[in-house]
Amino acid sequence: MSSIVQKKAIVHPIWLRITHWLNALAVIVMILSGWRIYNASPIFPFRIPSEWTLGGWLGGALQWHFAAMWLLFFNGLIYLLFNAGSGRLWKKFFPLRPTDVMRDMIKALTGKLQHDALDKYNAVQKLAYVSVILDLILLVISGLAIWKSVQFPLLRELMGGFDTARIVHFCAMAFLVAFIVVHVVMVALVPRTLLAMLRGR
Amino acid sequence: MIKKSLLIPSQLDTESILKDARRELALPSRRLFAKRALTLGGLSLLTGCNITDQASVNHMLERISRMNDGVQAWLFDPTRLAPTYTQAEMTRPFPFNAFYGIDEVPEIDGSDYQLEIKGLVANKRPWTLDQLHKLPQNEQITRHICVEGWSAIGRWGGVPFSYFLKQIGADLSAKYIDFQCGDDYHTSIDMPTALHPQTQLTLTYDGEILPAKYGFPMKLRMPTKLGYKNPKHIVSIEVTNKYPGGYWEDQGYNWFGGS
Numbered sequence: 001m002s003s004i005v006q007k008k009a010i011v012h013p014i015w016l017r018i019t020h021w022l023n024a025l026a027v028i029v030m031i032l033s034g035w036r037i038y039n040a041s042p043i044f045p046f047r048i049p050s051e052w053t054l055g056g057w058l059g060g061a062l063q064w065h066f067a068a069m070w071l072l073f074f075n076g077l078i079y080l081l082f083n084a085g086s087g088r089l090w091k092k093f094f095p096l097r098p099t100d101v102m103r104d105m106i107k108a109l110t111g112k113l114q115h116d117a118l119d120k121y122n123a124v125q126k127l128a129y130v131s132v133i134l135d136l137i138l139l140v141i142s143g144l145a146i147w148k149s150v151q152f153p154l155l156r157e158l159m160g161g162f163d164t165a166r167i168v169h170f171c172a173m174a175f176l177v178a179f180i181v182v183h184v185v186m187v188a189l190v191p192r193t194l195l196a197m198l199r200g201r
Numbered sequence: 202m203i204k205k206s207l208l209i210p211s212q213l214d215t216e217s218i219l220k221d222a223r224r225e226l227a228l229p230s231r232r233l234f235a236k237r238a239l240t241l242g243g244l245s246l247l248t249g250c251n252i253t254d255q256a257s258v259n260h261m262l263e264r265i266s267r268m269n270d271g272v273q274a275w276l277f278d279p280t281r282l283a284p285t286y287t288q289a290e291m292t293r294p295f296p297f298n299a300f301y302g303i304d305e306v307p308e309i310d311g312s313d314y315q316l317e318i319k320g321l322v323a324n325k326r327p328w329t330l331d332q333l334h335k336l337p338q339n340e341q342i343t344r345h346i347c348v349e350g351w352s353a354i355g356r357w358g359g360v361p362f363s364y365f366l367k368q369i370g371a372d373l374s375a376k377y378i379d380f381q382c383g384d385d386y387h388t389s390i391d392m393p394t395a396l397h398p399q400t401q402l403t404l405t406y407d408g409e410i411l412p413a414k415y416g417f418p419m420k421l422r423m424p425t426k427l428g429y430k431n432p433k434h435i436v437s438i439e440v441t442n443k444y445p446g447g448y449w450e451d452q453g454y455n456w457f458g459g460s
Contacts, residue, residue, distance in 0.1 A: 040349035059453035063262040150283040
């Protein structure tokens, strides 16, 4: 009886699924177009292969980047408002204790960590999801500091000036890419999570 | 000959493996995931630039870019100043940047140079370099930010542009100022930026007459806008209400180009 109830219970509410997939779209467009913009004047001694980039040329990449930023910004805002407003944010991700993270990390590395309940995150998941939410906020703030370094002096100073804002923006992007790789690998290992993110349960 | 005791566990293994495999294959989620993975692969193929070539997509991007012009105009604070720097912080040498190489920089003769004034202005008399140098001058050390992402700090001297606009009796309620340049470049800016206290009709670089590579006889310097909005070798200025576009802007760079 209880298993039937569990099966029918919604793991991810509809607003979460919509914002998740819109965020995925926005983030992919922003990363690929951002790589093209990076290539115009690289901060580090390497370029991203142009076949991996979006936009065709710098002007096109900028158009994609500055179009998708609206989706990322407003979708992210809606996600945060719903998440905090419904209390889901605290229920799902907290408490987040370092000892739990260590314990679950060791379990995961020794292959003993189970994805037993989709609606409950283990400590490593909690840390990963909270980190990526904060990382996306940092990406938006550092991006605004680059886009409008004169109009947003506070953000500019917070980032340590225009040039360091670019480095912060790049590093936050690298973290996001690393997260996506691990995230997709984990979904491939536990495909039920993908179903839950698509149909809610 | 294989011993019976060895055969049985291996048979059991095979059976259990097949059973597991059958169960795994039956999971609809597996197939669904494979399907999604294929779609993700398809998406990554598109990034080559297939979607960028679609006229409708370009039209949408162009419309969003026009909307971003509006948002930037709204964000623009005409009293907010760009940070200024000390001489020690200057980028030396200040980089040369144009849509052509440094050996193609136009050589404009300063002695017979005349700045043409057009459009919604009371006094359309052209200006010689001498007359421009006699106007009140100021100096600023500001950061030039390129659309490519790099930036450089330079020291620029010249006439506050708002002062010049008032001198020629420009209609300050007009929407645009258009600049035509001696290097076949052109760009245009919004009136609030034109009137910004740091927008300067630049005649000198680092205390010297503006060198050809930085835009002799003069450029427009705006620390509130990206580099491509700062025209060099200006030969004519027009005050207008008709959207003038620009060299890079017509190819897809954002028109407002603020920073």
